[in-house]
Amino acid sequence: NAGVTQTPKFQVLKTGQSMTLQCAQDMNHNSMYWYRQDPGMGLRLIYYSASEGTTDKGEVPNGYNVSRLNKREFSLRLESAAPSQTSVYFCASSTGTASGNTIYFGEGSWLTVV
């Protein structure tokens, strides 16, 4: 089982460039998430999608957009990258809400904005 697959694994961007992080899950999960992980701050939710066709903001949504393309895929877009967006990004999914359901994470995408 692939689980949660995200691409690319590593990316270096210049300030102002745009890019899209892709994510797909093969577990037929309804909910999908994008988190960022920064040293000393743990993981923080950027956006989530409770079901196909819906998306909602998390704790730190500014500077990001998302698309729930279908039940399997959930992409994260940086329209104009800033150095503050240098981080490790994790896509994740779960059968239902985050409360009480196991959240399965991808292996992460390391993004550096210079």
Add this chain to the structure above:
Amino acid sequence: QQQVKQSPQSLIVQKGGIPIINCAYENTAFDYFPWYQQFPGKGPALLIAIRPDVSEKKEGRFTISFNKSAKQFSLHIMDSQPGDSATYFCAASRGGANNLFFGTGTRLTVIP
């Protein structure tokens, strides 16, 4: 504002020792408290979770202790092994919510 406060930031123990990681929260609406384990270069993975209606939960060598009145919970790792060396995150969420609030993480090193 950190919804879940975690300590210590790092921890080094000898093989066989019992590392303890502590977390505290303020929001009394939280009703689900998982712990995630993360190895370098990997995503976090669920280790064990507890609801506030019980004070302790054990799964293998891992135990969560929960103190509802103090709004604190902790992870104990019995007979720790070098393979337990990882970063551990506590987290909390409330019923029906899609946001899981994570602590800042504890890097555990178990020395052979």
